Structures are given as structure tokens and as C-alpha cells.
Amino acid sequence: MLAAWLDFTRQAAAGELTPMSVPGHKQRQDLVGSVVAGDAPFYGGLDTIKHADNLRVEGEARAASLWGADWCRFSVAGSTHGNQALALAVGKLGQEVIVNRTLHKSLLLGLVLAGLQPVWVRPDIDPGTGLPAGVGVPTVQEALAAHQDACAVFLGDPTYVGTISDLAGHAATAHAAGVPLIVDAAWAAHLGFHSDLPPHAIAAGADAMVTSAHKALPAYTQGALVLATTQRLDAARLDRAFEATHTTSPTGSIMASIDAARALLARDGERLCARLLRGVAAARKRLREVPGVDVLDGPGVEPTKLVVLLAGTGAHGHAVEAEIIRAGMPVEMADRDTVIPIPTIADDEAQLAKFTEVLIAAIERHRGTPRHPQSAAAWTVEPQTVLPPREAFFAQNETVSADNAIGRVSAELIAPYPPGVPVLAPGELITAAAIEALREVAGDGGRIAYAADPSLATFQVIAR
Ligand SMILES: Cc1ncc(COP(=O)(O)O)c(C=O)c1O
Numbered sequence: 001m002l003a004a005w006l007d008f009t010r011q012a013a014a015g016e017l018t019p020m021s022v023p024g025h026k027q028r029q030d031l032v033g034s035v036v037a038g039d040a041p042f043y044g045g046l047d048t049i050k051h052a053d054n055l056r057v058e059g060e061a062r063a064a065s066l067w068g069a070d071w072c073r074f075s076v077a078g079s080t081h082g083n084q085a086l087a088l089a090v091g092k093l094g095q096e097v098i099v100n101r102t103l104h105k106s107l108l109l110g111l112v113l114a115g116l117q118p119v120w121v122r123p124d125i126d127p128g129t130g131l132p133a134g135v136g137v138p139t140v141q142e143a144l145a146a147h148q149d150a151c152a153v154f155l156g157d158p159t160y161v162g163t164i165s166d167l168a169g170h171a172a173t174a175h176a177a178g179v180p181l182i183v184d185a186a187w188a189a190h191l192g193f194h195s196d197l198p199p200h201a202i203a204a205g206a207d208a209m210v211t212s213a214h215k216a217l218p219a220y221t222q223g224a225l226v227l228a229t230t231q232r233l234d235a236a237r238l239d240r241a242f243e244a245t246h247t248t249s250p251t252g253s254i255m256a257s258i259d260a261a262r263a264l265l266a267r268d269g270e271r272l273c274a275r276l277l278r279g280v281a282a283a284r285k286r287l288r289e290v291p292g293v294d295v296l297d298g299p300g301v302e303p304t305k306l307v308v309l310l311a312g313t314g315a316h317g318h319a320v321e322a323e324i325i326r327a328g329m330p331v332e333m334a335d336r337d338t339v340i341p342i343p344t345i346a347d348d349e350a351q352l353a354k355f356t357e358v359l360i361a362a363i364e365r366h367r368g369t370p371r372h373p374q375s376a377a378a379w380t381v382e383p384q385t386v387l388p389p390r391e392a393f394f395a396q397n398e399t400v401s402a403d404n405a406i407g408r409v410s411a412e413l414i415a416p417y418p419p420g421v422p423v424l425a426p427g428e429l430i431t432a433a434a435i436e437a438l439r440e441v442a443g444d445g446g447r448i449a450y451a452a453d454p455s456l457a458t459f460q461v462i463a464r
Contacts, residue, residue: 001059004046005256040252059259069227079186080106082210082226087114088241091151099154130375134165160419162305171205180207180232189216194273220257272345279352314368323362337373377437378421383428392427396463405459417449
């Protein structure tokens, strides 16, 4: 697939093509500029519309084999699409599913699409850091025992902050209850490719996983893999679910980049993961030498994750972030107490060491009075579900003031982003505490995503 893409882009660059097909830019760069350079359509580009599926099937089979799965699809719409495809691949309308409430909003909308009824499970929160651990196996066991008609267990693992659960224990629990374990491993495409890394979800016994090739691997933005074993999941249903919301015009550049990332992992994954492990270990060690700074570490944390804890320095994460953006090193996330850069296998040790020094200098410039870390609303939310998410999504709604919204049922999903965990979701009771928590995020400079009114003056509620 990569070879076909390279071939296509060479021909396009040489002006050898006069396509009488989409895309509408026809490989010309004199219309909208070079923003379309390298845009090779998958169908009718990498191969003819009739035959490109052969390339796709071969590429996906190579990935399935690398991850030990027997079904794989490449998505050009991120883990967002993968999560929704997997939600559509299990159960029937109205059936219960065990799922962690610290889920990414894409999966919550997957439950809306599929009409699944969530039974929420929650991770333990570390009182020292305010951050979530993985979800405990006994927690899921209890949920399955109390909801024997549930059709699957969905877990996000690693969590956004890199904490991990006992996935093998979860797989055994789910299988003992006769249901599949499905894992949103959006951040974990590199796991399993070095002996010092935890196994990936499929190797740990999960029946399916979604992962963003564009997050942990050097694939094009939006590239994601959906992988499954088909003992407990039906391959034809998986395909139908995947196709239901995937574009019919995938870009070949993204598809080829997923194949290329797979090839890189197969060839050099161990060496690149070893370098990343060394770089992150050195960064953690160096950061720990700075008074007041701490990092997440230990057996419950994915070892290539760098989560920097600032509370002991008194520095505000947003001020630190602004400095490192000015230094040309934007990070994935920062809030008051945390800075989360995303080191990947593309980073070498020197780059990570340089970033670490820039980060330390920024922290030093913004030191203040040490404080106790506060747990973000995304991790502590304990919703009261009044209506199934799908019913609430389609119900008639009205807009009311924040004061009048308290005690009403939310029609909308509202999530501080990142991490994109909904603090309010369709069908959930709007409480004063939820509004207060969202206002705190906004007041502190955080982004409130997906709200009809991001100022939080009004809310969309289910009409009476
Ligand atoms: C846990 C989790 N799942 C899914 C997604 C969606 O991934 P993508 O951006 O590839 O659609 C994200 C995005 O950050 C995420 O954090």
C-alpha cells in the first residue's frame, strides 16, 4: 500500500496524471495551493476504484497478523470512528454494556448510535495526585454480576494519564461472564512491542481494541486501527459496523501511512520503543530532581507516559504551557496541576532531554506557593443517569438558564477538552456540582467543548 502511494505521488508530482475522477483538485497545486500535496485518494488513486480493496485487505491482514488479531480495519477517522464502530458491533438496541465513565466522548456518542445502555464503572482516584488509576477487576466483576444481560465490557486503557488496568484479569472476567472485552487503547499503539512495555490489549486477551496510529505511531493524523479476534465477535457484523460510519472516500495517504507505521513497528519497533523508554526514564528522573515536581511512575503507569505534576511547585500549568509553546514545543495537555507532553517513538533521547530542560526552566519562572492537587471534574464525575443516552439525544429539548438547568436532564454532551471525558452527557441529571465543576475549568482557562453555549450561561435540557 505504501509502495502504491509513493508511486502515485511520484506520478502526480511529475504531472503525469490527468485524472477524470475525484478528488476535485485533480492533483493541481495552483488552485488552493500545496495544502492538497500528497493527497492520493485510496479508491481511484492508489489503485482503481474496482481493485483498491485488494490493497486494503492485504494491508489490514498484515496488521492483524502483527497484533495477533484475525480481523483488522484501517480507519481514516481516528479512534473516534473505531470506538463507534465497535459500539455498533455488539449487542442489540437497549442492551446494557459495562463501560468506564471516564470514557472519551467518542464512545459515549457510540452508545447513542448503537442504542446501548451504559452501566458505569469508575476507576479509583489516587488521593495524592487526584488522577485516575485503571478500573479494578472486582469493580467490573460486580457490575457483570448485577447486570447479567450486559453484552460487553468496554474499557479505556491506558487512561488518558497513562495508568493501566489488569487487562488480562478483565478479559478473564468478561469471558467468564460470556461477553467480549473491548478496549479503547487510543494512546497505546506502541504497547506490546518491547518487553518492558505492557502487552497490548489483544495480547492481554481482549476481543477487540481500537488505537490511534496517529497518536503513538508516526502515521498521518486521523489514522487508526480497529483490531479484533472473532471468537466472541462476528466478523461480518464488525465489517457492517465499521462501514456504517466510515467515509466511502478514504484518503490513500492516511491508509498508506498506517501500513507504513505497521511496517516500521514490525521492523524497528523494539529498538524505537527501547529508545523511547530510555528517554522517558531519563526525563522522569531529571524532573524528580526539581524541588516540588513529581511525575507519575510505578507499576500501574505505562512507562513511556510522561505526566508531570506541578502542585508542589505552585506553578500554574497554563503559564508553564504558554512558555513551552513560545519555545516551539507545544504539549498535548496542561491544566493547573498537570502538564502532559506526548513523547513517541519519533522522539530521540536528545530531543526529550531538551524538552525536559525547557519545561524545567518554565516551571522555575512560574514558581509559587505549593498547593494540594485538585482532581479534575473529568475524573470525579458521578452522573445520575435519568434517560438512556440515545433516548435523551433524540428527545425534544429546550434552552434554559444555568440556574434553571439544575435538576433538569441534559440533552447535550459537555466535556472539558482535553481529555474529552464528558462531565455532562445526554440523559444525565444536571447538578449544581456539575455546573460548578465546568465553570471552574472555564474560569481557569480550560476549553469547554461541545456545549451549545460554551459560556455556560445556558444549557440544553430535555423539554418537559
Ligand atoms: C481515550 C481516547 N479515545 C479515543 C480518542 C479519539 O481519538 P481520535 O482523535 O483518533 O479520533 C481519544 C482522543 O484523544 C482519546 O483520548
